[in-house]
Amino acid sequence: MSSGTGLDEHLALLRRRWLPFVGCVVFGGVAALALLLLTPPVYTATTQVHVLPVGVPEPLNQVTNRQREALNLDTEAQVAQSAAVAARAARVLGGEEPEPAEVFVPPNSGVLWISVTAGGPDSAAAQSRAYAEAYLDHRRAGALSALTAQQQVMLTKYKQVNAALDQVVRELVRLPRGTPEHTLAQQRQSVLNRQSASLALKYDALRTVAVTPGSILSRATPPDAPSSPSLPLYLGTGLMAGLLAGSTAAYARDRLDRRLRTAADVERLTGLPVLGDLSGPRPHGVLAELAGEVVAACPGKRLLIRALPHDLQPARRRAEPLPVSLPLVVLDGSDARDLARAEAALLVVGLGRVTSTDVAAAVRRLARHGVPVAGVVAAAEAVPTFVPLLEPHPHHHTLGKLVASGELDLGLPPDTTPIQHFHHPQRPGMPT
Incomplete structure (x- = not known):
């Protein structure tokens, strides 16, 4: 008959198979402590960067009660962890290859937390600051490149409009006044003048755009204590793994062991x-x-x-x-x-x-x-x-006993009915 599925049955099984259960739990705890001692410490430093609009079109969020920032900081977080920013950070560090960065975005904020985990506290702080500076430089460079491209487009259109305007002016000189052709040329000249003035205003506006990628709110400082390994994390994980392994071993042992001990x-x-x-x-x-x-x-x-x-x-x-x-x-x-x-x-x-x-x-x-x-x-x-305890009548065989094979024998012949009445033997110290 197999064990039930109730809590009492499970606890009874663990009591029966306590040795593999306790052994696995102890082994898990000891292994976790040994791994804690063997794992080299690492340090984590964080730099906080406030991201600002750069003044050129970029991915935006819809501003709601839940999302109050127009910038899409999830996209900016991926940019901060990109290979392009890592290459810039390596140049900031003088050619040293930095560790991968982790970027966290607090809810409803325009701030990026750029964290780097390294083998030393000074190295972690330096790499975190390098990532922050590299991200801002990359964002500034991208904004300037987009702004330059927009200026180039405006300038090209402005030149095309001016060239068309010069051609219309030359045509007006040749056409007689009062003719329909002269009237059409004057209308086209007026339109081109308005387009030229609009393009000139837009071009001047692009040239005066201030590129502000953001600013560093808090520079990373060397941490005082390592962020890993963590004793609660390692010990808790080891004990939990030991509990699971011990329970599995106890159940497997109970299913496979058929020996009767109690x-x-x-x-x-x-x-x-x-x-x-x-x-x-x-x-x-x-x-x-x-x-x-x-x-x-x-x-x-x-x-x-x-x-x-x-x-x-x-x-x-x-x-x-x-x-x-x-x-x-x-x-x-x-x-x-x-x-x-x-x-x-x-x-x-x-x-x-x-x-x-x-x-x-x-x-x-x-x-x-x-x-x-x-x-x-x-x-x-x-x-x-x-x-x-009771002796049978003399003409009957005596009651048997459990013999070496473990079988109880009353010594009665096969066809003899069970003895129902006996007389007491005299015991020492009892009155006759």
Whole structure:
């Protein structure tokens, strides 16, 4: 019978398999501490850059209650981490290849946090400042390039309009006044004059645009403490990994290990009822309870005792008396007819020496002969020997005992009915 899925069943499984569980947790914690000691420390420095509009068209956000900045800072964050900015930062550092930068954008702000993680505090601060300066230079250069291109376009259009205007003026000189051609030429001259004036204003406006890519709000300073490795992070990760590995190992061990070590294992793995547990100390009255359990569980009058394994030895200590006379014919299997006559069977399982597979095989063998298993008696390394408290009549055989094979034998012949009445033997110190 497999374990259930309730919390109690899971906790019981972890209690049974505590050794691999605890071992994995301890190993995870120790491995995390060892990795913490072996990992070289690194430092993180951050520079805050305020990004401003440069005055030329650029990607914009729709300004709402949630997004109050017109600039698309997500795009700017990707630009700050680009290879072009990294190349500029390398030139700022004098040719030294910088570490990759991490850029964070606080919500509803126009500020970029440019962080660099390096092996030393001074190097991290210098690289963070280099990235910030390189980003602003790259943004300024891009804005100037776009502005120059716009000025060039305006200047080209202005020259084209002026050239067309000169041609119209020359035509007006040749055309007679009052003719339709002269009138059309005058209208075209007026249009070109307005276009030329508009282009001149736009060109002058582009030449006076101030390029302001942004400013550095807070320059990175060398950090006092390393940002990694972190003791809580490493230890927590190690313990969590140990918990997961320990739980998996405990469940796998519980599924694969079929050995019966306790009476609870017998019921859990075989599904058979345990009528008595004789593996530990036996308090007063336990044998009487065992006798009652056996009598109540046996559906017939002939009970076959089977020991698993078959080499269980009787206990070397003094035999303990069986306090009641059993109304059963107990068969020990020594007679070839015992298996055929038995109406039920009692398994005596040696804990720590038998697996649930062995018990299942024994149950199947008995089932093939139509003998149901009434229950199980759990024993330790040896089977206790029982002698009766009540003596039978002289013409009957004496009550048997659990022999070396672990089978309880009352010594009755096959056709003898169970003994129901006994007389008490005289005990020392008792009145006759």
